[in-house]
Amino acid sequence: MTTTTTATNNTATAVAQAPAASADPLVIDGVELTSRLITGTGGITSLSVLEEALLASGTELTTVAMRRYSKQAGDSLFRLLERNGIRILPNTAGCYTARDALLTAELGREALQTNWVKLEVIADEDTLLPDAVELIDATERLVDQGFSVFAYTTDDPVVAARLEDAGAAAVMPLGAPIGTGLGILNPHNIELICARAQVPIILDAGIGTASDAAIAMELGCDAVLLASAVTRAQDPVTMARAMRAAVQAGRLAAQAGRIPARRHALASSPTAGLIDPVDGGDIPRGDWPQAGQQ
């Protein structure tokens, strides 16, 4: 009956630990977020579908662009996020220079009454890749002005470190260019960035499907920010649910500690106590090269 007792104990332990497992908040700038999925809002035409998708994603933080007030749209997006209790992260999307980004950040702070800003300084319209020089300059200046800067950057570990040194509250390397859905092009770099960082690392841009988000978390990212993968999916609400589950799964897997990858199979069943082969003889061994041999 020993096994039964152990199984019961394990179940009891698992139940006791369940609340602790969910209490794994993401802390940014002293604020605790339960969800590690941060969402964008671009790429969807229907505000009601966007709202449903945001709720399905479980997100607690959502980024918005700052644009001219129009009679047609009014402040409907602001109201949508407010009534659902979703914290708003204004961004500087569309800015090509530190100077433009600073003015947009100030407008976001004034309009939305938050010091948080997702800083995007883009080099050109075709690649939408971050301009590292302008980005570091803008980060330093915004930090001086009391902003909590979420810096959207390339997957260059050295630039990520520079942004942290400049005082960024979070560093957000891209997996792939915005809107491409190519996933994580350089997982080695993302892992390096995460391993060194003292501030939260948020994988931003490039996510195409749920497995990409899970991989980002497994590589050590603290959160994932995505927009198009949900908003441009054929079924945004279902994809939002998938992303929510993927981020949770990836986080758990990262904490659980994966098994090392091996070259050859490793039986999970014991070899001791195996019955003799009916036809006699030894267990067949393949003639496969060992690691380092070819």
Added chain:
Amino acid sequence: MDTTQEGPPVPTLTVNGAAHPLVDGASLLDLVAATIDRPLTADGTPEDGGRLGVAVALDSAVVPRSRWQDTRLAEGQTVEIITAMQGG
């Protein structure tokens, strides 16, 4: 504004990229309240008690909402009235 009419030129501002008639003595508060069609108190908050997701830049400098009432508009100025939109 009807620019085809004869008569002295009407003083204008540029508001969100478009020409806009300047009402004599108008404050930034008046302009914002008219643009968003929502009455505002003297400190720039909505009279309905809700929150205001709007910011203003006057000639490329942000003007805090607490200063909108005391900011008189002048001919030729450029005003940007900004809010949260989908993107990023």
